[in-house]
Amino acid sequence: DAGVIQSPRHEVTEMGQEVTLRCKPISGHNSLFWYRQTMMRGLELLIYFNNNVPIDDSGMPEDRFSAKMPNASFSTLKIQPSEPRDSAVYFCASSPPGANVLTFGAGSRLTVL
């Protein structure tokens, strides 16, 4: 398996623009997580899905952030409009049924100017 695939790896955008991050989990994994990593706040859980259903989005910072998982092999995290404070590395991770063992993607480094 190719592991968890994230795109883009790097994104530089200007304040106010829409940003869409994408994730393909490992085949057979039924839970998918979005984390944000910054020096100040560490690894923050933004939202997670189980069997494509959002279970807990309490970590989503505000209404500018939204996430979807239309099927078992694809998820998106969207920021609209983006702000400089959204600059961070965004990780997607997935885990298999019955186990909370996370496999992380390589991350998407977002810079908002």
Place this chain on the structure above:
Amino acid sequence: GENVEQHPSTLSVQEGDSAVIKCTYSDSASNYFPWYKQELGKRPQLIIDIRSNVGEKKDQRIAVTLNKTAKHFSLHITETQPEDSAVYFCAATETSYDKVIFGPGTSLSVIP
């Protein structure tokens, strides 16, 4: 909800010495405690984990201990090597849910 604290935030040891990182958690329902290692510029990767029915687990030079009564767990690395230099994250979760909460991380430097 679960809250995980981790100490120290930075740790510097001489090569060959031992390193210990300690974590506490708040939710007594948590029953699975993984540790992840993140090298500079890389993704976090699982290195060892422990479940609540076990007090200690060892894998070569790394070991984890768990004290459920006190709600704390620790990572022990013996005979440290320069390649152990990384940020280490502890985490806690209750396995009937999937929410994995991470501690703030410990930056370990092993000095040759």
